[in-house]
Amino acid sequence: MLSKNTVKFIKSLHQKKYRNSSQRFFVEGEKSVLEVLNSNFLTETLFATDQFLEKHERFLLKLDLEVQEVTQKQLESMGSYQSNDMALALVKMKENLPIRPEEEEWMIALDDVRDPGNLGTIIRIADWYGIRKLLFSSQTADFYNPKVIQASMGSFCRIDFSYGDLLSWLEKYQGPVYGAFMDGENVHGFQKIQPGVLVMGNESNGVSKAIENRVSQKLAIPSFGQAESLNVAIATAILCDNLKRLENYA
Amino acid sequence: MLSKNTVKFIKSLHQKKYRNSSQRFFVEGEKSVLEVLNSNFLTETLFATDQFLEKHERFLLKLDLEVQEVTQKQLESMGSYQSNDMALALVKMKENLPIRPEEEEWMIALDDVRDPGNLGTIIRIADWYGIRKLLFSSQTADFYNPKVIQASMGSFCRIDFSYGDLLSWLEKYQGPVYGAFMDGENVHGFQKIQPGVLVMGNESNGVSKAIENRVSQKLAIPSFGQAESLNVAIATAILCDNLKRLENYA
Structure with a gap:
């Protein structure tokens, strides 16, 4: 009963x-x-x-x-x-353990992605591209929100994640830090790329200034039309696809 | 008043x-x-x-x-x-006029994409990639649904679209017809590509059998992890990005 x-x-x-x-x-x-x-x-x-x-x-x-x-x-x-x-x-719930980076490994860091649907979709995308470690700023949507679990379509089971202070994490990190910016370098123009952390920013404000200072390579998705921007989950998918292509096919 | x-x-x-x-x-x-x-x-x-x-x-x-x-x-x-x-x-509302293809022009055809949020997001993606002509099967979500308008973020103003019988349209179309399929050819492996129509299928069932027979080149997004699939709007974005890259940077 x-x-x-x-x-x-x-x-x-x-x-x-x-x-x-x-x-x-x-x-x-x-x-x-x-x-x-x-x-x-x-x-x-x-x-x-x-x-x-x-x-x-x-x-x-x-x-x-x-x-x-x-x-x-x-x-x-x-x-x-x-x-x-x-x-x-x-x-x-799992204990919130710190993420330990290994060399030559892709990770995704979310700087205040607030929408649960976006977070769940990004988790699914990370799982598709075999990116298993995700870092979330403390203002990022809650991983355990039913909408996140639903949108991730089971992929929430296959990633490691940690909430915490992104800035202090990135300050200790030795590898390259990529970030999505409207004024970044066209990701289609790269010939190869070294694995590192990809930082995606907030839905309205993008990557915060403090985190931007830690980004070693700004990336942009080239536009061929007139839309002003792309949704953050869409942008994450396109960048992951380019990064994995450059790693594997270039 | x-x-x-x-x-x-x-x-x-x-x-x-x-x-x-x-x-x-x-x-x-x-x-x-x-x-x-x-x-x-x-x-x-x-x-x-x-x-x-x-x-x-x-x-x-x-x-x-x-x-x-x-x-x-x-x-x-x-x-x-x-x-x-x-x-x-x-x-x-606009009159539902037929879409007339020009040579060397990308178009997107939606074969029963049912979710208004997906349709709106795809319209925004098309606008980002400068794809101005969209064909919708009659079972595709309604363009004028408030959720579609909202998700398109203004991009609904900058595309031409037509609802109708996709199959008979494709039967008259002379150019290449691409489609998204799990068993398609890895889109990262192409060196160049000729503009044509990209067909995206229904959220649950993918591209229908009848339309599949009209596809001249099946495309797949390579997976590096364990997620079983990607959302149709995410897949549209990734394919558009690859197609425009191959057209412009290859």
Whole structure:
């Protein structure tokens, strides 16, 4: 039996302050729930319909997991999906550990990317391009926000991330620091590039002045038309694509 | 004085059937309203706060335009923006004219892209890359949906588009037809490319079978990680960036 208190607790996790105080978040939908069960995140409780439990019975038997059978209606009342006939996982947040760079490795640093949809999309892009380490300024959207988890399409399970003071992190970092700027050097003009950190800035203000001073190479996406700018997730995708191309095909 | 009937009429334009029957749509916010006033769309009525009217007085004097001064609250009750202290324009839809291709020109064709946010973002990307002609299958999201207008960030004013039967259009088209496919040829491996039509498919199902048969070159975005796919707007951006690079820098 699903208790009222459990429903109330899961609902509270829509808000950052309750996620932080309980150190818990939730993951919804068949694909994302399977991904989180397969990851190094610790799932405490799985709420699932009999449809999900039947379909994934053999996989679930291998896991040591508290399972509560619930109805579609109950799932929808707890989570943020309008329609969820499968599952919702209650998961422990990870400790915020520092990111340790290795040589010749791409990383992405987000300087106050505020929109959860953008953050989730950037996580998915990083995963596509095999970039596993992400640094987030403390004003960047919350990784555990249900919209971030949803937009990342399971990729949130496959990256390492750390929130903290970007500037002091970059001051200690030895490798090249790239950043996206309207007045940067045309990324199509490069012949090769050395892996390093790619800094992407805030939706309205771009990269902050303090961080800009730590950027060793400003990059720009060439424009051929009249749009004034690109969305930050779109710009991240285009730059990652160019950087990986230059690393692998140039 | 803003009449109740006017408010009711603008509100009805949130729905496609009323946009179609009246052949009108609305544009919100300072930037987009200024763009539409500067474009070849015909604005019938401008609803604006005294703040907007004062700030843009000299520009507005040059236009032959019916203007109604309204409050911020009235703007917000008519439109879809939570916060709009500037303006809303009531605009006539354009006639759905066929797109006539020219030689050596890039175009984008959308085969059932259903999400208005994706469509708006793709319009903004097309405008960034100077691609002015877009073809939409009849099941593609409605160009005049407020979410499309908003996501395009003013770029909706700078493209030509046509809804219709993609397949019969492509059957008459003489140039190369490119399409985004998971099993396509790695776009990073090309040395040059001839301008043509880039077909992007539906969010869940990709390019339909019938259209696939008309594609002369399948393209793929190389993956370096584990994400299964990319969002269609992200994929459009990456492909446009590669195609324009190959055209201009290869």
